Amino acid sequence: MDPLLQFLLALAIIVFAAKTFGYLSTRLGQPAVLGQLLIGLILGPTVLNMLHWPIFAGGHLEETLNYLAHLGVLLLMFVAGLEVDLEAMARSGHPAVWAGVLGALVPVGLGALAALPFGYGWREGLFVGLMLAATSVSISAQTMLELGVLRSRVGMALLGAAVVDDVLVILLLSTFTAVIAGTGGGTLSVLAVVVRMLLFLVLATVVGIRFFSRVAQRVDRLPISEGVASLAVVIILTYAWAAEVLGGVAAITGAFLAGLAFARSPLRHHLETRMHTLAYAWLVPVFFVNIGLEANARAIGVTGLPFTLLILLAALLSKVVGCGMGGLLGRLSPRESLVLGVGMISRGEVGLIVASLGLSIGLIEEEVFASIVVMVLVTTLVTPILLRLLYRKREESPDAG
Amino acid sequence: MDPLLQFLLALAIIVFAAKTFGYLSTRLGQPAVLGQLLIGLILGPTVLNMLHWPIFAGGHLEETLNYLAHLGVLLLMFVAGLEVDLEAMARSGHPAVWAGVLGALVPVGLGALAALPFGYGWREGLFVGLMLAATSVSISAQTMLELGVLRSRVGMALLGAAVVDDVLVILLLSTFTAVIAGTGGGTLSVLAVVVRMLLFLVLATVVGIRFFSRVAQRVDRLPISEGVASLAVVIILTYAWAAEVLGGVAAITGAFLAGLAFARSPLRHHLETRMHTLAYAWLVPVFFVNIGLEANARAIGVTGLPFTLLILLAALLSKVVGCGMGGLLGRLSPRESLVLGVGMISRGEVGLIVASLGLSIGLIEEEVFASIVVMVLVTTLVTPILLRLLYRKREESPDAG
Numbered sequence A, B: 001m002d003p004l005l006q007f008l009l010a011l012a013i014i015v016f017a018a019k020t021f022g023y024l025s026t027r028l029g030q031p032a033v034l035g036q037l038l039i040g041l042i043l044g045p046t047v048l049n050m051l052h053w054p055i056f057a058g059g060h061l062e063e064t065l066n067y068l069a070h071l072g073v074l075l076l077m078f079v080a081g082l083e084v085d086l087e088a089m090a091r092s093g094h095p096a097v098w099a100g101v102l103g104a105l106v107p108v109g110l111g112a113l114a115a116l117p118f119g120y121g122w123r124e125g126l127f128v129g130l131m132l133a134a135t136s137v138s139i140s141a142q143t144m145l146e147l148g149v150l151r152s153r154v155g156m157a158l159l160g161a162a163v164v165d166d167v168l169v170i171l172l173l174s175t176f177t178a179v180i181a182g183t184g185g186g187t188l189s190v191l192a193v194v195v196r197m198l199l200f201l202v203l204a205t206v207v208g209i210r211f212f213s214r215v216a217q218r219v220d221r222l223p224i225s226e227g228v229a230s231l232a233v234v235i236i237l238t239y240a241w242a243a244e245v246l247g248g249v250a251a252i253t254g255a256f257l258a259g260l261a262f263a264r265s266p267l268r269h270h271l272e273t274r275m276h277t278l279a280y281a282w283l284v285p286v287f288f289v290n291i292g293l294e295a296n297a298r299a300i301g302v303t304g305l306p307f308t309l310l311i312l313l314a315a316l317l318s319k320v321v322g323c324g325m326g327g328l329l330g331r332l333s334p335r336e337s338l339v340l341g342v343g344m345i346s347r348g349e350v351g352l353i354v355a356s357l358g359l360s361i362g363l364i365e366e367e368v369f370a371s372i373v374v375m376v377l378v379t380t381l382v383t384p385i386l387l388r389l390l391y392r393k394r395e396e397s398p399d400a401g
Helices: A003-027 A033-043 A062-081 A084-089 A095-118 A122-131 A138-147 A153-182 A186-221 A227-245 A251-261 A266-294 A305-329 A334-345 A347-360 A364-396 B001-026 B032-043 B061-083 B086-091 B092-120 B122-131 B135-149 B153-181 B187-221 B229-247 B250-261 B268-294 B307-331 B334-343 B348-360 B366-396
Strands: none
Touching: A003 A033, A003 A062, A003 A227, A003 A266, A003 A334, A003 B229, A003 B250, A033 A251, A033 A266, A033 A364, A033 B250, A062 A266, A062 A347, A062 A364, A084 A347, A095 A122, A095 A153, A095 A186, A095 A251, A095 A305, A122 A138, A122 A153, A122 A227, A122 A347, A122 A364, A138 A153, A138 A334, A138 A364, A138 B348, A153 A186, A153 A251, A153 A334, A153 A347, A186 A251, A186 B334, A227 A251, A227 A266, A227 A347, A227 B001, A251 A347, A251 B001, A266 A364, A266 B268, A305 A334, A305 A364, A305 B086, A334 A364, B001 B061, B001 B268, B032 B229, B032 B268, B032 B366, B061 B135, B061 B153, B061 B229, B061 B268, B086 B135, B092 B122, B092 B307, B092 B334, B122 B153, B122 B348, B135 B153, B135 B334, B135 B366, B153 B250, B153 B307, B153 B334, B187 B229, B187 B250, B187 B268, B229 B250, B268 B366, B307 B334, B307 B366, B334 B366, B348 B366
């Protein structure tokens, strides 16, 4: 078949499958992401190996889908940046900050410890830890909403902590990639790399917050169809490119900063609706399915099983311990701290984004990538179940409020 | 540079350039399309040859951009289909059919006449004519959309006529290749091709109108983010693919039929806003710039100039005369018929597809191919200008409605 026709057909299958299985997942009380990852795994080399069917032979289908997936994740990070209210984050208080910080640092440490026995060095170990560091809060938020406890002290702490650990992971990732990329020249070159990164982060943030909203407001008044959305696309692409080329940090960091620049813009709502369409109509589903298309769970095999199990254990324990400790330090009750820790277990987009990055720069191999995908799937499945159990237990105990 | 980073940078440049020059074009009273095509020519091999700059070396940048451009034209045709009022088109049925038929046959004749003085036989001559026969309606549709006259009697006739001539060209091409190649089957295989095509067109239209809006309304009630837009994307991709693979017609015809299916849906407005964002934020600008990126006007040289000019003249005159006559026979006013004829001048994908086929079976040589590319570009550049002039003239004349 003509490569273009292959592309059209593959894209139709992927978007349809993603949306269908995402919906089925929500019907089962799970987040849509879960279904999209699962159908990706099924379509991928783990089961059906779709991209290697004879009708998709020849051409550069995988590469093209990768590019589209990348555009999807950039849009996702832009929308995430758009959602960050820096001021509200400062107000969200002690438990959120403590749980966010410890809930990111403890997984990094435990992840590294879990990786070391398998012959990985400190670099790879820390990177494995980094992949465990970011909570995906949507599943817990949804569960607590259904339980009617999202607006409680724990619920607010959970939402705040998730933002804190997202930002922290992006900062850590930026530092990590910048240092890794610049290693070889000793302390001085590492220093240069860090300075370059900080310079980029600060400059990009200042330029973004100072100018982007103003420019967008001017563009909005001109007769340019989808002018503001188009400007946002150009800014995302440019910031993503510049983040890697000028700042030495991940492209997604650039996209996140671009979103941050519009977080307090009068055009935020205008942008939110349009970027939501651009992201979720096809590109973000392509990103999630593509993770499954790239992962081969068979690569884990029997030999990789102990590693996967240990990673999974580290992922589960580190959040409960780290965020639980954070909750206690932030003066939540022991039971509240436990709920907070359990609510932070589920991982999602950010972990997968970090993992994709690690795979693309050759820092982790296919086996580790597959383990991380499995970890994301399991933590996502387990969190709402554990949360429900905790609240049921509380309801049964006589001292519960 | 990493291919992905090349892709991000190239895309940023293309979208930014398209929107900027599109805006400048509107400031000069021209449609945005014109500025986008011109900046494409400037960025392309004719002047700057952007895609062959050292920073863009390696990778499959051209192919990826081609795919995105193709998605852009599919969205464009879907939106055009969405705008079609089938009842109004049925009411304007006669001019559409007459203009479609005469607008395909007159170019075949005039094209053959133009080729004969240059030593081409009747076969090659008729084939040159065939390359001039198919209108690419997207540019005229876009211009008339901007002018707010797409839903007028002429606008509807234009869209209808373009469908008719597309179908007719494919019929003629099938007949031509079947006869030329003398592929055994003769009349019977030609008949099979025609039956298959008609079957697809009828079935795709009936299925679309009967089911798509209903399914979309159900999807709209489900908790699927951007569900309706996503469904539309899947339908566009599937119809575009099926048009070529199952129906043997151009992919854009499939996308157009998909849009048609939603034209009378209660969700039409919902879809319009979202597909507008998907189309105009980046993909349609990429399509228009990509036309210039693909063409090299320098390839023609001095010796090919007289032939190119004569072909160009035949292309311009034949559509104005053929479609204009068709409009008159369909009981449009003389001015409406002129607008219709002029609106049908622009050529595009189908002409290029026919040309590629001729080149591949050795019926035309590279020089003729380059001439056809230039003809496509010039007719595309000229059509919006002429249309604008006609409407400006009408606005100024006291008898205008």
